[in-house]
Amino acid sequence: MTTEMLASAREMRHMVGRYLHARSCPGYAVNAIRDAIMAAQAEGVDAVSEMERVRDQYDGARTSFDVSRDGDTVVLDGHGTPAILLAPALVDELSLAVVDGAARVEVVNTPGVGIAAALGEYAAVRGVAFGIEPEAGGEGAGTDRAILTPTRTSRTPVRPAESAAGPAMRRILLEGYVMDADQFWRLFHESNEALTPDSEVSRRHAGSQLYDEDGNLLGEVSEETYLHLRRGEDDAERAVLA
Numbered sequence: 001m002t003t004e005m006l007a008s009a010r011e012m013r014h015m016v017g018r019y020l021h022a023r024s025c026p027g028y029a030v031n032a033i034r035d036a037i038m039a040a041q042a043e044g045v046d047a048v049s050e051m052e053r054v055r056d057q058y059d060g061a062r063t064s065f066d067v068s069r070d071g072d073t074v075v076l077d078g079h080g081t082p083a084i085l086l087a088p089a090l091v092d093e094l095s096l097a098v099v100d101g102a103a104r105v106e107v108v109n110t111p112g113v114g115i116a117a118a119l120g121e122y123a124a125v126r127g128v129a130f131g132i133e134p135e136a137g138g139e140g141a142g143t144d145r146a147i148l149t150p151t152r153t154s155r156t157p158v159r160p161a162e163s164a165a166g167p168a169m170r171r172i173l174l175e176g177y178v179m180d181a182d183q184f185w186r187l188f189h190e191s192n193e194a195l196t197p198d199s200e201v202s203r204r205h206a207g208s209q210l211y212d213e214d215g216n217l218l219g220e221v222s223e224e225t226y227l228h229l230r231r232g233e234d235d236a237e238r239a240v241l242a
Helices: 007-024 027-042 045-052 083-100 112-117 120-124 167-175 179-192 223-231 233-241
Strands: 004-007 066-070 073-077 104-106 126-132 145-151 177-180 209-211 217-220
Touching: 004 179, 007 045, 007 167, 007 179, 027 045, 027 083, 027 104, 027 112, 027 120, 027 167, 045 073, 045 112, 045 179, 066 167, 083 104, 083 112, 083 120, 083 126, 083 145, 104 217, 112 126, 112 145, 120 126, 120 167, 177 179
Parallel strands: 073 104
Antiparallel strands: 004 177, 066 073, 104 145, 126 145, 209 217
16 A cells, blocks of 8 residues: 655645644744745655644744854854744844854754754755754754854755756655655645635635625735634624724
């Protein structure tokens, strides 16, 4: 019996993004966190399982570090936030550290920070490379501390037909992600919780335009509207106008 399947980059992009929304990840951070997860998964780390493992920590999570300076070292304190949620912020801080001339970046109180070792291509798009101690898969893969040494590098051009932000992601675009079938379908169904509930109102809009039952244009809908629809399913008219 088949236990693995291939999922295209497009399928994973939609599913991971919806899953983060469904778990109440801060909306402004979803796209960046999604892209970091997909990049790490492409480089061989099981970031999707980590995303699922910390599912109860998304609601109200912080998405940035407390930053301080100790000589030529930048100290990033995650205050217990899982590293997968802070991955985009980490790469941003590494970029800033290079500009500021910092030789080291010390990450503390950030569980699972070893996943940073799988963000090389993600960071290269932003013109930064880095070494990490301890290495992912080593003693510190499950710890909350790491020391990174950032350096400037040539930005990877984001041209999907040529580089797709690096060889790992280019391979994924051509071949897809190898996924455990049970996990894929579990996440697929959970991610669908982020979709607008089927209702009288949801059947009256096309794209970003919302119409009444007579076909009159009521206005434009947005992600905020969808959020209200999901939270006000029993009172859809009030939800749309909120």
